[in-house]
Amino acid sequence: MTLTSKYRSETHESSNRTALPRVKVMRVRVAPTAYDWTVATGRKMEPVDLSQELRECAGQWVALRGGRVVEVRETPYALVMALHDRGIDDATILRAPGPAEPELVGFG
Amino acid sequence: MPRDFPWLFPYVKERDPDENPLGVTVLRPLVEARLIGPNGREGSKVGALVDSGSSYTLCFDWMAQEVGVDPTDGPDMLIKIAGGLRRVYFADVRLRLCPPETVSPMGGSCSSDEGLEWASPVGFIQDWADPPWLMVLGRIGFFDRFTVVMSRLAQAVAIEDQDQFDDTYGHLIPPAPG
Numbered sequence: 143m144t145l146t147s148k149y150r151s152e153t154h155e156s157s158n159r160t161a162l163p164r165v166k167v168m169r170v171r172v173a174p175t176a177y178d179w180t181v182a183t184g185r186k187m188e189p190v191d192l193s194q195e196l197r198e199c200a201g202q203w204v205a206l207r208g209g210r211v212v213e214v215r216e217t218p219y220a221l222v223m224a225l226h227d228r229g230i231d232d233a234t235i236l237r238a239p240g241p242a243e244p245e246l247v248g249f250g
Numbered sequence: 251m252p253r254d255f256p257w258l259f260p261y262v263k264e265r266d267p268d269e270n271p272l273g274v275t276v277l278r279p280l281v282e283a284r285l286i287g288p289n290g291r292e293g294s295k296v297g298a299l300v301d302s303g304s305s306y307t308l309c310f311d312w313m314a315q316e317v318g319v320d321p322t323d324g325p326d327m328l329i330k331i332a333g334g335l336r337r338v339y340f341a342d343v344r345l346r347l348c349p350p351e352t353v354s355p356m357g358g359s360c361s362s363d364e365g366l367e368w369a370s371p372v373g374f375i376q377d378w379a380d381p382p383w384l385m386v387l388g389r390i391g392f393f394d395r396f397t398v399v400m401s402r403l404a405q406a407v408a409i410e411d412q413d414q415f416d417d418t419y420g421h422l423i424p425p426a427p428g
Contacts, residue, residue, distance in 0.1 A: 241269070
């Protein structure tokens with residue numbers, strides 16, 4: 143049986159089944175995966191934690207250098223101009239999402 | 251001279267679990283990069299999202315002006331981006347990927363001696379007042395230049411040279427006819 147025919151078969155069978163009763167889920171949390179990479183490998187890659195810096199500048203454009211916010215503006219253009227005025231060319235420009243802003247899950 | 255591959259970038263933590271209804275830490279595969287114009291002018295160092303879901307490598311439009319490029323001379327198309335339809339003009343520019351040392355913590359010069367440079371068509375998004383990212387590294391312009399491995403488990407993105415995919419998985423791929 144090819145994968146395609148197996149899929150079709152299962153799809154056909156499932157369409158004949160009686161619908162399961164709907165269960166109201168009271169609490170949804172994403173549990174850690176059964177596979178814990180750190181436990182399995184003994185290694186831990188710490189993410190670059192910018193959550194606090196971004197939270198403090200929510201909804202604005204920030205320039206970060208050495209883990210610290212060096213400039214904040216409402217638009218990226220204004221931020222670049224401010225950095226040019228201060229002679230800063232090694233800061234990294236990011237947008238800090240607002241607290242109520244929907245999380246972006248796909249760009250392209 | 252840029253350091254040898256692989257380049258390993260830790261993910262960037264954007265939001266804490268208590269800010270997410272599922273209790274998930276929001277982590278992004280984020281690197282740093284600059285545009286380099288045809289006259290060698292360097293653009294600002296920006297956080298760039300590594301996005302295998304994006305067909306193209308895209309930048310905010312003023313970044314073209316910053317490096318002396320007028321993308322409206324090039325081909326354009328409408329692209330649906332982050333839910334909206336936007337006009338994108340393409341231009342050939344150079345990109346410079348900054349080494350991991352500049353990311354953790356963010357900051358570092360990312361000079362031509364340290365960064366990896368390559369030429370690519372880049373799409374410049376027009377008339378977008380508040381884009382979520384200034385640069386998105388997509389399948390054309392980034393994933394066709396490097397072998398990219400992203401692991402949420404390890405919370406890191408590894409960037410290798412082009413031939414690494416064949417070195418790792420080539421034995422699973424049939425030889426080309428002829």
